[in-house]
Amino acid sequence: MVRQPSVAAQNRPPLTRERIIEAALHIVDGQGLGRLTMRRLGDALQVEAMAIYHHMPRGKEELLDGLVSHVAVFPARPPAGEDWRRALREWATAYRARLTAHSGVLPLVVTRRNPAALSDTAASLREILRRAGLPEGAAADGAHALLGYVIGQTALELRGPSPGEPPTDWDARFTAGLELILTGLSSRARRP
Amino acid sequence: MVRQPSVAAQNRPPLTRERIIEAALHIVDGQGLGRLTMRRLGDALQVEAMAIYHHMPRGKEELLDGLVSHVAVFPARPPAGEDWRRALREWATAYRARLTAHSGVLPLVVTRRNPAALSDTAASLREILRRAGLPEGAAADGAHALLGYVIGQTALELRGPSPGEPPTDWDARFTAGLELILTGLSSRARRP
DNA sequence: ACCTGAACACCGTTCAAGT
C-alpha cells in the first residue's frame, strides 16, 4: 500500500480562527466550560490539539478571549425616534438572552481581563444616553450601570434557584430592576 | 535512631475546615485563583494534599463553595433610624470593598451554582426595602437589582481599564450607578 | 480517626520532525 497521509487533510476544510472558536463555543454550550480542553477541541476539529497553536499562539488564553469577544460584543442599536428608553429595554432584553444562551461563557465575560470586548458595547449605550440629553460623564456612568446590571443580574439568575424560597419569575425581576435604572436615568435626562 | 514520625504531626494545629478555607483564601489573594491547587494547599498547611479530602469529601468543588460562602455572605445592617438609603449605600460600599479585596474569588461568586451563599445577603436587603414601604414583590426585586448591580459593576471594574479610554474614576462611577437605582427605589417607596 | 504515598487518568504546552 502506498502511504497517502495527506488524504484526510485534503478532504477537510482548512483550520481557521473562526472555525476554532465556533467549535469551542459548541463544546461549551453543549458540555460546559469545564469540558473545553485543547485535546477535545482538536478532536472536534479532526485535528491534533497542537495544530490549534498555529492559529492561536497564546494557546488557551487566546481561545478563551476569543469566546468572550464572540459572545459579549453586542452594541445597542440607536432608537429610530425619540424613545431612548425603548431602545435600551430592547438591548437589555436581547443581551440577557444572548448571555443566557451561552451561559458557559458568562464566567469568562465577567472574569477575563479583556476590556476591549465590552468597550464597544458600553460606547453604544453611552451614545444613546448622550443623545437623550445626559451630560457626558453621566452618560458614561449610566452606560456602565446598565452593563453591570445586566451582566450581574443574569449571573445571579444562572446561579440557580435558592432552595428555601418560592420559585422566582426572573423575567419579571429582570424587567423590574431595569426599570429602576431607567427611572433614575430619566430624572437626569433633558427629555425625560 | 528511633523513628518518631508523629512528632511533626503533634507539633502542628489540627486540620479543620476553617483552617483549610483560610489557607486557600490566602493563596487566592496572594497568587490568584489559577494557582490554587490541592497540592499547593496541602503544602501551605504542611500536610499531604490527600488529607484535605478527609475534611472535604467533595474535594475541590467543596473547597471552592467554601470560599464563596466565606467571602460573599455579607448581610446589610438595618438603618438605625429612617434613613434606609444611607443603610443601603453603606452596605453597597462595604460589599464592593470586600469583593475587591478578594478579587480572585469574584469569578466563583458570580459563577458557582451555590445560591444559598447569596440568599442571606439578599434577604437582608429585602427586609430594609420592605420596611421602607415597598410592597413585598418590589422589595425582593429591588434587593436583587442592588445585589446584581454591585456584583456586576465590581466585576466590570476588576476587568481592568480599556486601553483607548481615559482612566476611569471607578469610585465615582460606582456611586453614580448606585444612586440611579436608589432614585428608582425612592419613587416606589412609601416614605420617599 | 486521621493522614500518607503511590498510582491513574487526565491537563496545557514545548519541541523536533514530517509533508
Add this chain to the structure above:
DNA sequence: ACCTGAACACCGTTCAAGT
C-alpha cells in the same frame, strides 16, 4: 506553511496502607 507525535511538568482524585 501547516500539522503531527512524543515528551514534560503538572493536575484532581482513588485506594490501600500506615499510625
